[in-house]
Amino acid sequence: MMYNNLDDLPQEYDEELNQLETQISELFELLEKSEIQISLLKDENFELKAQIQKLQQQSKPVQFKTPPVETIKVPKEDVVTVSPSDTNIRQNKRKCPNCGATGFSIKEVDDKTRIITYVPRRIYMKKKVCTKCRFEF
Ligand SMILES: [Zn+2]
Numbered sequence: 001m002m003y004n005n006l007d008d009l010p011q012e013y014d015e016e017l018n019q020l021e022t023q024i025s026e027l028f029e030l031l032e033k034s035e036i037q038i039s040l041l042k043d044e045n046f047e048l049k050a051q052i053q054k055l056q057q058q059s060k061p062v063q064f065k066t067p068p069v070e071t072i073k074v075p076k077e078d079v080v081t082v083s084p085s086d087t088n089i090r091q092n093k094r095k096c097p098n099c100g101a102t103g104f105s106i107k108e109v110d111d112k113t114r115i116i117t118y119v120p121r122r123i124y125m126k127k128k129v130c131t132k133c134r135f136e137f
Pocket residue numbers: 096097098099100101130131132133134135
């Protein structure tokens with residue numbers, strides 16, 4: 001009986017129907033707005049995740065920097081132990097080929113006739129002089 005003709009509906013129902021229609025349209029608007037917000041938040045989340053990855057990649061090389069510094073210390077200690085024996089070899093070479101005098105009898109002096117370089121300052125060739133026989137070599 002009631003559904004035969006809409007015009008037969010009472011005035012109350014008609015108003016209620018109008019109110020419901022406006023409510024539905026309002027709810028659809030809200031739904032649309034929230035969907036836009038969701039997509040914005042998804043974009044923001046994606047950007048933040050990318051930033052996290054970048055920061056993690058940047059922080060990794062800093063951690064790797066510390067171990068090589070420790071390994072460098074080992075060869076340095078080796079150099080220190082080598083240098084005294086090196087000076088011993090140089091002292092042994094101080095021997096006069098003319099009279100055979102060694103050690104403190106041999107003086108190392110600049111050979112002013114033989115200049116290696118003028119820059120940054122004058123550097124002369126070294127020559128050894130025997131203080132016993134005045135032999136230069
Ligand atoms: Zn000599």
